[in-house]
Amino acid sequence: MQGDVFQADEHGPAEQPGERLLLDLDGFEGPLDVLLALAREQKVDLAKLSILKLADQYLEFVARVRQHHLDLAAEYLVMAAWLAYLKSRLLLPEPEPEPGEQPTAAEMAEILAFRLRRLEAMQSAGTALMVRPQLGRHFFARGEPEGIVVVTRSLYDVQLFDLLKAYADHVVRTSVRTLHIEAPDLYSVEDALRRLERMLGRMPDWSVLSSYLPAILGDPLKMKSAIASTFIAALELAKQGRVQLRQDGGPYSPIYIKAGGVAA
Template sequence: MAVTTSQNAIPMDKLWQEPERAADDPALVIDVGGFEGPLDLLLHLARNQKVDLARISVLALAEQYLQFIESARRVRIELAADYLVMAAWLAYLKSKLLIPQQARGDDGPSGEEMAATLAFRLKRLEAMREAATRLVNRNRLGRDVFARGAPEHIPHRVQSAYDATLYDLLSAYANLRQRGAVTQVTIEKRKVWSLADARNLLTRMLGEIADWTALQHYLLPYLPPEDRITATASAFAASLELVREGRLEIRQDGAFQPIYLRKGQSSGTTNPLLQAMAGDVD
């Protein structure tokens, strides 16, 4: 297993701090190579070079550690992990005595780096376990703490305020009634002068038309404004009939000029204006 370090390796004795153990926790007491006592004491003496590691049997240390694990893991499994680090450290110290020191190349991590990595992982595992224990022991909803019951009923009243005047009220009512009312539209019949009415009028006026007189002179003063257009058109058409019969003469000085009438001189005479109109028709 390759281990990558970004800084110089920190000695294991600075990384490893012996955990605090309760008074009732079982202790690993070993008897190897003339030493009999707790494993953490042996580790302390080995670090300070106050014990001869060459006389310590790693095989005996491993056997006693396995026996301790069988009895201690039922009580506290993290305690076994702590002693595992101690045993690994002792094995590492003795391996340095047995294996000749050689120049370390770049092909792998050193023993101190591997031991420091192992101690760091064990510490991180312990932190995870403690965090899980704290989460499990937190107050639980419905067991330790309880939510609020039914919410309090708060009455909700709505009060409307109107700012419309009496005129607004009557206008709205009138518009509503007007939309529902049936409206009957009556178109007034248009008053029209017929050709016979205009002919009779001109026939009665023949005795009075001795000289040239404008057609409007006999019509406009006696008719209301709304009847003047239809009366003028009908009188002009009737005058053409009387001109054709020779009873009336008609002339016009130019386009859009007034039309003048006078009594015919003889029945055989044909009015020049009538001849011109007849030529246009042909």
């Protein structure tokens, strides 16, 4: 307990090494600690403690200490005054209770006994903790900690549908690719038109249009595009009046071309 008090015992005056000293009355930490020590001297259970006897012992303790030191700490004196008041209430008959009044003397005595039991439990717990073996004093840690072996086992609880769905998801994720389509090498209408225009002056009288196809070998797709482009180019020249076209038979019969004139 800190305060402008002294360090006292029963054998002589106190020394004052500073302005604020620590009060230590026979090793007690406060008035409640003194009460607990006096209660233990009764050698009875704290639940069956005699508050009257305890109050007399505490008042006797305070009077004995004040014979040597008049400047007793205020907390001890307040506790002494409160115990004297409690003792008087316990000795006198209790008046009729009225609403809003203070607790009765029996209730105040029970509260004091409860606080003493709680203090005793706290001191017992603290003592039990302090007597436990301490690291670095009673036992020591190993220099090198042992490694921990971790064993992992995978457990799968799935149905056939789950397996099929997982496989399908994997296939979808891994099969997504970018499709690159290369431009085909086709014979354009412009190429066919230029070819026919170059041959206008050399065209004999009526000749088969297929004879003006370019020589394309080994590429069926390009050959098909050449046939279509040449036919479209011939239609365009016929529209311009630069060539004549005729087809003597029915569908799919040969188409003939001739330079100049009106289409037959």
